Amino acid sequence: MIKLSNFPIKTLKTRPQISDNISTSILLQAWFIRQTMAGVYNYTTLGLKVLRNIENIVREEMDNYWSSEILMSWLSPMDIWEKTWRADIDEYFKVPTYGDKNYRLNPTHEEIVTPLMTEFINSYKDSWASVYQIQTKYRNEKRAKSWLLRGREFIMKDAYSFHITDEEFVEYYEWMKKVYMKIFERLELLDDTYITLADGWVFTEKYSHEFQVVLPIGEDEIYICDSCWTSHNKEVVDLENWFECTKCKNKDHRIEKASEVWNIFPLETKFTKPFWMKMLDANNKEQDVIMGCYGIGVSRLMWVIAEYNMKDKWIAWPESVAPADYYIIVIWEENIEKAEDFAKKLESKWKTVILDDRMWKKVGFGQKAGDCELFWIPRRIVISPKTLEQWGFEFTKRWEKSEIVNF
Amino acid sequence: MIKLSNFPIKTLKTRPQISDNISTSILLQAWFIRQTMAGVYNYTTLGLKVLRNIENIVREEMDNYWSSEILMSWLSPMDIWEKTWRADIDEYFKVPTYGDKNYRLNPTHEEIVTPLMTEFINSYKDSWASVYQIQTKYRNEKRAKSWLLRGREFIMKDAYSFHITDEEFVEYYEWMKKVYMKIFERLELLDDTYITLADGWVFTEKYSHEFQVVLPIGEDEIYICDSCWTSHNKEVVDLENWFECTKCKNKDHRIEKASEVWNIFPLETKFTKPFWMKMLDANNKEQDVIMGCYGIGVSRLMWVIAEYNMKDKWIAWPESVAPADYYIIVIWEENIEKAEDFAKKLESKWKTVILDDRMWKKVGFGQKAGDCELFWIPRRIVISPKTLEQWGFEFTKRWEKSEIVNF
Numbered sequence: 001m002i003k004l005s006n007f008p009i010k011t012l013k014t015r016p017q018i019s020d021n022i023s024t025s026i027l028l029q030a031w032f033i034r035q036t037m038a039g040v041y042n043y044t045t046l047g048l049k050v051l052r053n054i055e056n057i058v059r060e061e062m063d064n065y066w067s068s069e070i071l072m073s074w075l076s077p078m079d080i081w082e083k084t085w086r087a088d089i090d091e092y093f094k095v096p097t098y099g100d101k102n103y104r105l106n107p108t109h110e111e112i113v114t115p116l117m118t119e120f121i122n123s124y125k126d127s128w129a130s131v132y133q134i135q136t137k138y139r140n141e142k143r144a145k146s147w148l149l150r151g152r153e154f155i156m157k158d159a160y161s162f163h164i165t166d167e168e169f170v171e172y173y174e175w176m177k178k179v180y181m182k183i184f185e186r187l188e189l190l191d192d193t194y195i196t197l198a199d200g201w202v203f204t205e206k207y208s209h210e211f212q213v214v215l216p217i218g219e220d221e222i223y224i225c226d227s228c229w230t231s232h233n234k235e236v237v238d239l240e241n242w243f244e245c246t247k248c249k250n251k252d253h254r255i256e257k258a259s260e261v262w263n264i265f266p267l268e269t270k271f272t273k274p275f276w277m278k279m280l281d282a283n284n285k286e287q288d289v290i291m292g293c294y295g296i297g298v299s300r301l302m303w304v305i306a307e308y309n310m311k312d313k314w315i316a317w318p319e320s321v322a323p324a325d326y327y328i329i330v331i332w333e334e335n336i337e338k339a340e341d342f343a344k345k346l347e348s349k350w351k352t353v354i355l356d357d358r359m360w361k362k363v364g365f366g367q368k369a370g371d372c373e374l375f376w377i378p379r380r381i382v383i384s385p386k387t388l389e390q391w392g393f394e395f396t397k398r399w400e401k402s403e404i405v406n407f
Numbered sequence: 408m409i410k411l412s413n414f415p416i417k418t419l420k421t422r423p424q425i426s427d428n429i430s431t432s433i434l435l436q437a438w439f440i441r442q443t444m445a446g447v448y449n450y451t452t453l454g455l456k457v458l459r460n461i462e463n464i465v466r467e468e469m470d471n472y473w474s475s476e477i478l479m480s481w482l483s484p485m486d487i488w489e490k491t492w493r494a495d496i497d498e499y500f501k502v503p504t505y506g507d508k509n510y511r512l513n514p515t516h517e518e519i520v521t522p523l524m525t526e527f528i529n530s531y532k533d534s535w536a537s538v539y540q541i542q543t544k545y546r547n548e549k550r551a552k553s554w555l556l557r558g559r560e561f562i563m564k565d566a567y568s569f570h571i572t573d574e575e576f577v578e579y580y581e582w583m584k585k586v587y588m589k590i591f592e593r594l595e596l597l598d599d600t601y602i603t604l605a606d607g608w609v610f611t612e613k614y615s616h617e618f619q620v621v622l623p624i625g626e627d628e629i630y631i632c633d634s635c636w637t638s639h640n641k642e643v644v645d646l647e648n649w650f651e652c653t654k655c656k657n658k659d660h661r662i663e664k665a666s667e668v669w670n671i672f673p674l675e676t677k678f679t680k681p682f683w684m685k686m687l688d689a690n691n692k693e694q695d696v697i698m699g700c701y702g703i704g705v706s707r708l709m710w711v712i713a714e715y716n717m718k719d720k721w722i723a724w725p726e727s728v729a730p731a732d733y734y735i736i737v738i739w740e741e742n743i744e745k746a747e748d749f750a751k752k753l754e755s756k757w758k759t760v761i762l763d764d765r766m767w768k769k770v771g772f773g774q775k776a777g778d779c780e781l782f783w784i785p786r787r788i789v790i791s792p793k794t795l796e797q798w799g800f801e802f803t804k805r806w807e808k809s810e811i812v813n814f
């Protein structure tokens with residue numbers, strides 16, 4: 001339970017003016033986030049709740065599909081990055097220690113997870129092994145952009161899978177697409193999300209897949225084929241010729257701005273070879289191991305969901321990620337105890353509650369109701385002598401009419 | 408639910424020989440942790456469960472006592488560290504970016520939290536404000552020591568409070584001691600924990616308080632006065648003269664090795680002054696703000712609890728932090744479905760379950776029961792055609808006799 005009388009938050013009366021980004025201004029007004037420096041953020045209590053709700057949805061679906069959660073180190077020794085020729089990438093931070101030595105502040109974890117998993121991946125029976133973590137990543141961005149969007153540090157879910165054959169890998173890769181669709185559905189983003197064919201980047205010569213959410217302020221441009229719902233990142237479209245859908249060969253398309261929220265990469269043997277990860281096949285013969293990686297930008301999702309659900313004055317968070325389930329407004333001091341009892345009852349049913357028991361001057365019903373809307377808590381309860389006279393409280397679900405409900 | 412048939416873990420048959428530290432060897436044997444480099448660790452699934460259980464106990468008690476959880480940034484600009492004369496401490500990492508610029512990889516968060524809170528701390532009504540986070544910290548240790556004990560990166564809970572008067576601060580400081588005692592109690596460490604008077608370090612000229620757990624392999628030496636349970640770190644004892652308890656003036660004492668698991672510091676105005684944090688008092692006069700900080704070494708606690716509860720062959724985790732509540736052993740393939748149903752039933756009651764449904768050759772009952780002990784899961788359930796004949800399963804609680812229980 002969050003009791004606002006003990007809570008060091010004050011929402012701002014007016015929205016800070018951030019030139020091109022209203023949703024971020026609302027996040028600042030509601031005190032969900034504060035900037036330490038460009039691309040580097042503090043998540044204050046309610047912002048952290050949203051972030052954790054997103055994290056937990058991702059975690060539950062990964063667990064449901066038998067990926068095992070681990071937590072890898074933030075630092076690593078430089079020599080493992082030399083093995084994969086990624087020691088000198090400018091966008092990856094080096095951290096000097098004593099002497100001439102450096103550590104790496106990990107921007108991604110292929111170099112950590114591959115040696116880690118080599119210990120117990122020995123035979124085809126260990127194929128289909130999958131681990132994931134939810135963790136901070138660091139990127140030495142020259143120009144940190146668009147608030148949470150291109151950060152110097154950000155929270156990611158990154159999963160890694162290991163396979164004996166290409167066929168098995170492809171099967172897993174398709175399976176993971178389904179897991180991702182399930183996550184999208186719970187985050188209420190599914191309707192405007194497209195699986196987008198993109199460049200393999202430094203990871204692979206094949207295409208990779210991005211999951212793009214259509215957003216007018218997105219940094220990517222995608223070519224959507226409406227007959228098969230496939231989409232193509234601008235970078236893989238041959239713009240000098242006609243556009244042709246790689247899947248259904250359709251030539252019709254529309255172009256939309258979009259924001260990438262996750263990606264999945266076939267890594268082939270790019271990382272398993274340098275770390276000598278091998279599997280014995282059914283004939284006891286050593287085989288190279290095929291690897292895949294599957295990212296989700298957890299902190300980026302918070303920003304994308306905010307932008308996607310932005311209304312005129314607030315962000316209409318989907319119920320699944322809203323900072324709390326209930327917001328209880330107490331009007332008279334004498335009802336605080338009753339309100340607290342009721343909040344505890346809700347908590348015993350695993351609901352989360354914000355109790356607005358601020359009694360000091362100037363915080364009247366108007367401000368309390370206003371903060372409830374600014375935070376966008378889906379269920380509001382008002383307790384007053386008047387509602388108690390009728391043996392109950394006033395209950396309002398977002399977008400619906402208030403009613404008096406008995407305790 | 409963790410299904411071991413889908414789980415990429417194999418416990419080691421024999422305990423790796425780590426010279427002076429048996430509990431760490433057991434953590435390695437049971438695949439709870441793996442080292443990336445000295446002082447830098449990966450937490451594999453079951454180790455992560457223990458870590459999260461410790462985290463959640465800390466979180467619940469901090470929330471219960473009205474501290475608000477936030478999550479501050481990992482990186483910060485160097486200029487804020489110049490304001491407090493902490494820019495050039497060797498043990499704090501600098502991270503070079505483009506040009507001659509550096510970022511700080513935060514070793515502690517006074518420099519972040521003080522400007523952050525200045526925004527809404529204005530008057531005496533905002534006094535007693537308290538925020539905390541659970542987050543990774545980094546320290547450029549010359550010699551990382553004793554496995555998890557002195558790490559280059561570690562997980563900490565750090566709380567910060569802000570007060571208008573010294574008296575109010577002292578009141579809060581004592582209150583926080585009680586919160587800590589409650590946490591200790593839930594971690595089953597209370598009997599051998601001493602509040603220890605220690606040096607103020609770089610933070611304060613006054614004494615600080617450490618919470619020390621008596622452990623033969625601890626890195627500190629504490630002087631315990633058994634008549635008032637106060638203890639003194641060796642560093643504050645005047646060894647050239649007789650020991651005299653600072654509290655009860657008793658001269659009797661015993662000396663024990665111990666490990667520091669947390670500390671609380673009076674910070675006075677050391678950080679609030681450079682960042683110009685002020686409060687208006689009841690007479691509308693500006694006053695300096697008194698600040699306190701309250702640390703708990705979350706990842707260190709995992710290691711201390713392991714060492715404290717180490718038996719001959721395993722670590723007897725307290726129930727409150729054990730990696731799962733139940734371990735279900737399935738002996739015959741035909742009973743897997745029944746076992747899964749039962750596991751789901753337990754999960755619906757918010758219990759956590761490891762389902763040992765490994766059916767492949769060489770994983771017999773002996774290895775399953777052995778892994779259950781090595782992981783130290785407090786409740787074991789065996790399902791077999793024999794137990795089902797009697798319409799039930801065999802239930803064993805740690806240290807107690809098995810019995811047949813009906814479904």
